[in-house]
Amino acid sequence: MDSEKKKKMNRRTFLKGAASTAIAGSAALTTGCKGKGLLGSSEAIALEFQEYFKKHYRLMTQTERDETIARLERIAKLKQDVDIDIDSTGPQENVLYGYAFNVTRCEGYMECVKACVKENNLDRASNTQYIRIFEMEHGQMSPDQGDGKYFHMVPKEGHFYMGVQCFQCNNPPCVKACPTKATWKEPDGLVVVDYDWCIGCRYCMAACPYWGRRFNWNQPQVPKEKITKKQHYLGNRRRVRGMMEKCTFCIQRSRKGKVTACVEACPTGARVFGNLLDPDSEIRFVLDNKKVYRLKEDLGTDPKFWYFID
Amino acid sequence: MKKNTALKDLFSFVRDTFIWNISGSIGYQIYLCILVCLMMAGVYGYFIQFKLGLSATNMSNIVSWGFYISNFTFLVGVAAAAVMLILPSYIFNDKDLHKVVIIGEVVAVGALVMCMTFVFVDLGRPLQFWHLIPGIGHLNFPSSLLSWDILVLNGYLALNALVPAYIVYCHYHGREPVGKFYKPFIFISIGWAVAIHMITAFLYQGLPARPFWNNPLMGPRFLASAFAAGPAIISLVLHIVNSATDYKIEDKIFNKLRIIIVSAAVINLLMLFSEIFKEFYFPTHHSQSAMYLFFGLNGHDSLVPWIWTAISINLLGTLILAFKPFKGNQIFLMPALVLLIIGIWIEKGIGLIVPGLVPSPMGEIISYAPSNVELLITAGVVGLGAFIVTVLLKPALIIEKRYEETHGNSH
Numbered sequence A: 001m002d003s004e005k006k007k008k009m010n011r012r013t014f015l016k017g018a019a020s021t022a023i024a025g026s027a028a029l030t031t032g033c034k035g036k037g038l039l040g041s042s043e044a045i046a047l048e049f050q051e052y053f054k055k056h057y058r059l060m061t062q063t064e065r066d067e068t069i070a071r072l073e074r075i076a077k078l079k080q081d082v083d084i085d086i087d088s089t090g091p092q093e094n095v096l097y098g099y100a101f102n103v104t105r106c107e108g109y110m111e112c113v114k115a116c117v118k119e120n121n122l123d124r125a126s127n128t129q130y131i132r133i134f135e136m137e138h139g140q141m142s143p144d145q146g147d148g149k150y151f152h153m154v155p156k157e158g159h160f161y162m163g164v165q166c167f168q169c170n171n172p173p174c175v176k177a178c179p180t181k182a183t184w185k186e187p188d189g190l191v192v193v194d195y196d197w198c199i200g201c202r203y204c205m206a207a208c209p210y211w212g213r214r215f216n217w218n219q220p221q222v223p224k225e226k227i228t229k230k231q232h233y234l235g236n237r238r239r240v241r242g243m244m245e246k247c248t249f250c251i252q253r254s255r256k257g258k259v260t261a262c263v264e265a266c267p268t269g270a271r272v273f274g275n276l277l278d279p280d281s282e283i284r285f286v287l288d289n290k291k292v293y294r295l296k297e298d299l300g301t302d303p304k305f306w307y308f309i310d
Numbered sequence B: 001m002k003k004n005t006a007l008k009d010l011f012s013f014v015r016d017t018f019i020w021n022i023s024g025s026i027g028y029q030i031y032l033c034i035l036v037c038l039m040m041a042g043v044y045g046y047f048i049q050f051k052l053g054l055s056a057t058n059m060s061n062i063v064s065w066g067f068y069i070s071n072f073t074f075l076v077g078v079a080a081a082a083v084m085l086i087l088p089s090y091i092f093n094d095k096d097l098h099k100v101v102i103i104g105e106v107v108a109v110g111a112l113v114m115c116m117t118f119v120f121v122d123l124g125r126p127l128q129f130w131h132l133i134p135g136i137g138h139l140n141f142p143s144s145l146l147s148w149d150i151l152v153l154n155g156y157l158a159l160n161a162l163v164p165a166y167i168v169y170c171h172y173h174g175r176e177p178v179g180k181f182y183k184p185f186i187f188i189s190i191g192w193a194v195a196i197h198m199i200t201a202f203l204y205q206g207l208p209a210r211p212f213w214n215n216p217l218m219g220p221r222f223l224a225s226a227f228a229a230g231p232a233i234i235s236l237v238l239h240i241v242n243s244a245t246d247y248k249i250e251d252k253i254f255n256k257l258r259i260i261i262v263s264a265a266v267i268n269l270l271m272l273f274s275e276i277f278k279e280f281y282f283p284t285h286h287s288q289s290a291m292y293l294f295f296g297l298n299g300h301d302s303l304v305p306w307i308w309t310a311i312s313i314n315l316l317g318t319l320i321l322a323f324k325p326f327k328g329n330q331i332f333l334m335p336a337l338v339l340l341i342i343g344i345w346i347e348k349g350i351g352l353i354v355p356g357l358v359p360s361p362m363g364e365i366i367s368y369a370p371s372n373v374e375l376l377i378t379a380g381v382v383g384l385g386a387f388i389v390t391v392l393l394k395p396a397l398i399i400e401k402r403y404e405e406t407h408g409n410s411h
């Protein structure tokens, strides 16, 4: 086991090494000519060409995964001159992620939305957001009656707030719909998209009862200095035009044992995230001791996202 | 030796069909030119869309399917309708319809090519379409209805292209086609036609997220409207063939088709009425989409004139066809056919797709109308379909007529 891991690591370092030799070589070649330019970009083209033929993420061996990650990191370096680090950590044993949202506490500051945009490298040009906060009047229960576009001082008298994002359904209709298996549920409960395998048919979008998915109608844009460099293959890495994306409970953070960016950012502590299989976790405390409810229970999607009231 | 003659046969067949296709009256040449222009417009539109991405369309995260998928849905029905000619002519041995069954099949091929093209231009990442191809890709079968649809549509295309191709090819060489080579496929294609339409309906029907679509009447209603609109389009093509070529079609045939169309249209209207009743007798939260479609919501009423036009001309067309106010010449029924086709196109295209997506699951309401790029591409796809129907039909009819003259009507 261990030696195998080492070998993989070696392979990856080797690939990175090979890549840097290649730059060194091309740099040497281009010195004295016209600066960078031609050779650098032809390397990017060659890498993207190889990327085009790669397999579905779930069908790749670890070596193949390491290779594609090395290529993606190299492409980012060549194209945007950023050093990103793409991770491929798999699901951990005995972990099932769940989320709870305290309706009483949320005051609608939308710090979570900001943190999510930053953490997940969401498109700034079209203002893509995974999280939506709805301002609701008392007596309302479902966000589709609330106001998702409020723009004023919060909290507003006589109102409360509800956050909505992908609920990581345990029985996800989006996964069932996808014709290429480009989206699926991981063993730890996260519903992810293999961006490079998605063909952009948007059937999953029609199938989602919670409006949890976002499509890249344009080429997404993230200013170079704002890119979050710690990335996951199934998470916040670069997307291009025509790909579907969605909230993954910050897979790049949660699989490393951290909480999601929205939980970390929330100033009121309205957001609770954790391992449903761990009896001592905060999320389990909420589920065991509070009155909780979920949206559209009647559809049988079994979301792993609960609302509760203090 | 034998192989050599077979090759020669094939060669002369291809050569002759090509010559027949490019030769014709000035009017025919102009018609072909128009089709080519339409296709060029489509290519230009697609070029823009390819450069800008799907943001060149008016679709959004709320109306995530638009004009392309609407047209696709309508055309699946047209393709399926060929069965209304195949069934009586092969199973009940109806001699009259047998004469035009090839026209129905060719229209189906054209419709299917258009369907496929519409799905293709709707993809966000068309270069990755190979991910769908079984074997090299990773098709989500049998779970995803879209993967079912892709398989059955391609299968149906193969059936409707190869069977007539074989028959016409035999007739070209003055041979009687061998029944056991093609009859089994005819039977398969009958069931298959129903399947393509039901599966396309299930594509929408299977989404509990969209109450407007999640309705068990969807499949049967798709079939009824298809069996009205499809034969109506075939009738139109027959009228054109009748007046533009020397392949004469008897009034009997038009009459039979008319009866099929009227029966299907009446059933379709009944089911439409049943749906409207459900939505408006006791409106629930789930009736919002229907409200949006028929009356508009929060000032978003772009679909309202369309749907009322659709329903009125649907009714009008059906009534004219049923009661034939202009006795005698069938050609007077053409406007009624056109009305019916347009009515069903609106109702089953944009009037079905857009309200399914609005209001969004989070309650947002927006208006949608196709962008210029969407219109250009659609024009191109329609041009492509008409072109395919034309170039397949022209030689086929020449061959069939020649064969009939030399071999009589004995088979």
Ligand code: SF4
Pocket: A165, A166, A167, A168, A169, A172, A173, A174, A175, A191, A207, A208, A209, A210, A211, A212, A213, A246, A301
């Ligand atoms: S909320 Fe929507 S996108 Fe998320 S898992 Fe459920 S169906 Fe899929």
Ligand code: SF4
Pocket: A177, A178, A179, A180, A181, A182, A183, A193, A197, A198, A199, A200, A201, A202, A203, A204, A205, A244
């Ligand atoms: S848009 Fe992508 S993820 Fe969604 S159904 Fe289509 S291929 Fe699958």
